[in-house]
């Protein structure tokens with residue numbers, strides 16, 4: 411086998427982070443991951459902005475920055491009508507050219523299992539089982555279709571943490587132990603299925619599997635994860651930890667390392683192994699920043715007046731700004747009613763805005779990543795800001811003012827980075843993105859509510875205990891990979907072209923990233939020069955929409971996972 415015909419295995423750990431694994435490695439509790447790191451190169455991997463599953467895996471699949479694939483969230487927004495949340499779901503049909511197609515066209519045999527954003531499955535050279543955002547296992551999520559019956563009855567795409575109706579926060583989740591056992595079982599079944607496919611189907615040149623259990627574990631069990639590794643971050647308050655759940659969390663982490671070992675072994679000594687995550691993880695945000703209230707204080711946003719006695723949203727804001735009344739109502743009103751009121755308020759915070767007197771408003775992107783949209787004439791139903799100079803002056807002022815927001819409780823700056831959208835993204839979708847992007851300190855989240863008493867309030871009861879961070883992880887080892895140990899400044903955007911270079915396939919000019927040349931010796935790079943191809947030669951895919959039923963199933967699952 412010539413080195414250009416290397417087999418490549420990509421192990422994806424959704425939300426995997428050295429902030430969790432480093433202490434475990436130091437304690438000798440992840441021997442297989444440790445071996446992999448010692449054999450090659452590794453380092454933190456800068457995710458996309460936002461550091462979010464949908465955006466990050468879309469960048470992996472297309473080799474493009476979010477400005478070119480257009481995915482900032484799971485959903486598609488109706489910007490013109492002030493939709494800040496989104497309705498229809500994004501899916502893989504939107505991608506003009508995928509890594510899978512490029513590899514298939516180059517004659518490589520593929521095994522692609524559970525990568526998010528792959529539904530509906532593509533007719534690859536090999537097989538594909540789609541991942542997150544697949545409506546259900548009832549859907550056609552396997553290519554070729556004959557393989558579906560081989561997955562087994564217990565194969566699931568994701569855990570189901572469906573909550574009861576519109577109930578909010580931790581109530582009505584399954585028990586912690588049930589949730590944890592579901593995560594462990596999902597990973598075990600995925601491994602069993604994958605090993606069976608590798609044994610029975612044609613040998614692969616490129617294989618990839620993503621484990622989403624890591625993301626689910628870190629979202630819902632963060633205090634346990636911190637305790638399991640010896641407190642990586644002191645921000646999470648100590649809570650009562652159930653020893654049985656604690657054992658289960660430790661077992662899951664050990665099982666994950668065993669799975670890595672099993673995959674590396676099954677791939678064989680000639681294979682290159684690439685392990686990566688889509689974003690990092692840390693404790694849930696402690697502070698909520700009411701950015702619409704901030705815009706109101708700046709005179710850029712105006713609340714409308716009350717529309718009759720039954721204007722619930724108006725009343726909510728009125729009550730929310732009177733803490734004594736809020737406290738009294740909390741005592742008097744049943745929790746169930748309070749929960750549904752919170753749900754309604756989150757969905758309709760834009761309903762309180764007087765669009766004809768508003769220049770700018772918040773579009774939440776992902777917790778610490780926030781968009782500010784300018785109510786521009788022609789682009790919005792009731793736009794008032796003139797394009798050109800007035801628009802730019804407003805953006806300048808928002809950016810300048812954002813940089814001076816401080817958290818009065820801690821004295822520290824709230825905004826890490828404030829910039830125009832075109833400073834972060836390039837491509838045809840940039841003009842559909844919020845005009846200004848604010849990246850908050852990760853201990854803060856941007857909230858749309860207008861009912862905040864102050865600009866910044868503590869966020870004592872997050873729905874999930876862990877949330878995403880910018881720093882994902884990366885590791886690579888193989889016969890041609892140098893043993894350089896830790897590398898700095900690695901970017902998710904550079905992984906797809908690096909994969910194609912490893913596989914000896916020309917990189918399309920639609921890719922935004924660069925090959926990670928630091929992985930190789932100069933002699934190797936001289937013998938294997940980076941090659942490029944023009945994408946115009948590649949045919950476009952046809953579109954397919956989700957049915958109303960599939961849409962509802964997806965919504966239910968994402969709500970259960972705390973994403974909607």
Ligand SMILES: [Zn+2]
Pocket residue numbers: 424425462463464625688689
């Ligand atoms: Zn993720």
